[in-house]
Amino acid sequence: MEDEKRNGAVAALIENTREMQEAVAPMQAEYEQKLRRREARDLDESKMFRRFKIKDIVFLAIVTACTLVTSAIMPLLIHVPVFGIIQLGLGLQFSVFPVIGLMKVRKAGSMTIMGIFIALFLVMMFPPMALIAVCAAVVELVVFVIFRSYKSDWACVLAGTLYMPLTVPLLYLYYNVNYTVTGDENEAVSMFLGATEPWVIAGMTAAIVALCFAGSVIGMVVSRELKKAGVLKK
Amino acid sequence: MKFFKFKTRLYPLVAIAASLFVIIFGLAYARGRYTGIYLLGVLVWLCPFGCLRGVLRMLPAFVVFGGAFAGIAYASAGGDVSAAISMLNRFGALFLGVALSMSVSAVRMTRSLSQARAPRAVTLGMLISMSFVPMLKGEISRVREAMRTRGAGSLLNPKILYRAFLVPLVMRLVNISDTLALSVETRGFTLGGGLYSIYEKEYPAISDVLFLVGIAAGAALTVVL
Numbered sequence: 001m002e003d004e005k006r007n008g009a010v011a012a013l014i015e016n017t018r019e020m021q022e023a024v025a026p027m028q029a030e031y032e033q034k035l036r037r038r039e040a041r042d043l044d045e046s047k048m049f050r051r052f053k054i055k056d057i058v059f060l061a062i063v064t065a066c067t068l069v070t071s072a073i074m075p076l077l078i079h080v081p082v083f084g085i086i087q088l089g090l091g092l093q094f095s096v097f098p099v100i101g102l103m104k105v106r107k108a109g110s111m112t113i114m115g116i117f118i119a120l121f122l123v124m125m126f127p128p129m130a131l132i133a134v135c136a137a138v139v140e141l142v143v144f145v146i147f148r149s150y151k152s153d154w155a156c157v158l159a160g161t162l163y164m165p166l167t168v169p170l171l172y173l174y175y176n177v178n179y180t181v182t183g184d185e186n187e188a189v190s191m192f193l194g195a196t197e198p199w200v201i202a203g204m205t206a207a208i209v210a211l212c213f214a215g216s217v218i219g220m221v222v223s224r225e226l227k228k229a230g231v232l233k234k
Numbered sequence: 235m236k237f238f239k240f241k242t243r244l245y246p247l248v249a250i251a252a253s254l255f256v257i258i259f260g261l262a263y264a265r266g267r268y269t270g271i272y273l274l275g276v277l278v279w280l281c282p283f284g285c286l287r288g289v290l291r292m293l294p295a296f297v298v299f300g301g302a303f304a305g306i307a308y309a310s311a312g313g314d315v316s317a318a319i320s321m322l323n324r325f326g327a328l329f330l331g332v333a334l335s336m337s338v339s340a341v342r343m344t345r346s347l348s349q350a351r352a353p354r355a356v357t358l359g360m361l362i363s364m365s366f367v368p369m370l371k372g373e374i375s376r377v378r379e380a381m382r383t384r385g386a387g388s389l390l391n392p393k394i395l396y397r398a399f400l401v402p403l404v405m406r407l408v409n410i411s412d413t414l415a416l417s418v419e420t421r422g423f424t425l426g427g428g429l430y431s432i433y434e435k436e437y438p439a440i441s442d443v444l445f446l447v448g449i450a451a452g453a454a455l456t457v458v459l
Contacts, residue, residue: 054423055415057355061362062370062411066403068363069370081303100404117359120343123250124335127257177261178324179303218396222404231408 048108048149056105063101064117081179082193084204091164091211099160099219106150111140128174135166160216165208243284245438246338246346253334260327264320272456273326279448288333300325340364346436
């Protein structure tokens with residue numbers, strides 16, 4: 001009698017488990033299909049939004065460290081109140097290495113991630129420059145509006161070319177506030193050299209853009225060479 | 235009860251927030267009557283909270299740059315002392331802010347960000363960039379050593395810079411990155427929402443609150459007076 005009761009309870013338990021499995025099965029299948037879709041998307045290089053892997057983050061972090069190490073001149077330049085001098089001194093490093101990073105990790109968000117890594121260091125050294133992370137995000141938007149993805153090498157070059165020049169307006173505002181003094185007659189005098197001369201502004205901006213473009217092209221050439229040699233694997 | 239402890243090191247996020255506040259306040263109120271006194275107060279206030287080293291490191295730079303630009307401001311404003319003082323205030327605010335943020339080590343900053351549930355990609359990247367800097371310096375010197383051994387010539391020559399320096403350096407970077415990524419993965423790092431341990435956690439203490447209250451009260455007094 002007791003055995004029959006126990007068997008009945010076990011059978012009910014098994015039945016219940018089966019019912020639950022049947023109820024969960026479509027959800028599980030849907031989840032597995034979602035995972036498969038996500039994996040296929042990650043493998044498809046024509047897609048703009050793909051998940052980052054550890055190796056992508058590691059490479060972007062190393063490229064950032066390289067950018068920072070080669071920009072050791074920055075502490076000296078930040079106290080020189082000449083329009084665009086920081087960008088002119090750092091333009092090459094801030095275009096060669098980010099382009100190499102983008103040529104290897106061609107995923108949406110790569111530039112912003114590099115910008116965030118650099119900003120996390122700069123916030124401790126020269127806080128106004130930490131807004132470079134915002135510039136990186138803006139650059140990424142511009143590139144995606146024009147090229148839709150980093151598939152083309154020239155998309156990477158465009159990102160590298162615009163990255164540093166976009167900090168010009170930000171630092172212009174900061175230096176204008178910092179280096180303007182008001183005398184007895186309430187007349188403001190700016191010690192920010194070249195900031196009031198349209199020709200100097202235009203000339204310096206053109207020089208910065210040209211330098212960053214040259215740096216970006218160098219980054220692209222180095223990456224292409226390494227890709228041809230089989231070093232820069234995806 | 236960790237909170238009720240007086241720590242001589244500031245909580246990293248508090249230090250960064252205070253640094254930004256001092257810079258912005260210093261720039262906005264550079265012409266205030268009591269801003270100089272406030273900044274001097276901040277300078278003294280920083281010392282018991284573990285920023286003495288940073289302050290001492292920034293002081294010579296402040297004297298040189300601040301002094302030079304205060305002199306130029308004095309001359310360009312027609313001998314107006316207040317113009318020179320406002321310039322000194324701006325430089326003072328910037329250097330105090332930098333001294334404050336310099337007191338935070340990158341490792342502690344990474345730990346705090348991890349505790350604050352910052353994306354794993356950000357903390358991992360910060361950790362790698364930070365630990366990679368000395369290694370990178372070594373790599374650069376090794377590439378230059380190889381250049382000297384081969385008699386490759388000067389780095390000032392663009393062709394040599396490209397062929398003998400840039401290409402080998404980037405090649406090393408890629409190889410190191412691959413090895414490091416493998417190593418990080420085998421140690422169980424993931425970018426997803428997986429659980430992870432932080433062995434030495436950072437907690438804000440009552441000293442951080444006291445520090446912030448001091449900074450804010452000083453600023454309030456500067457505005458009100």
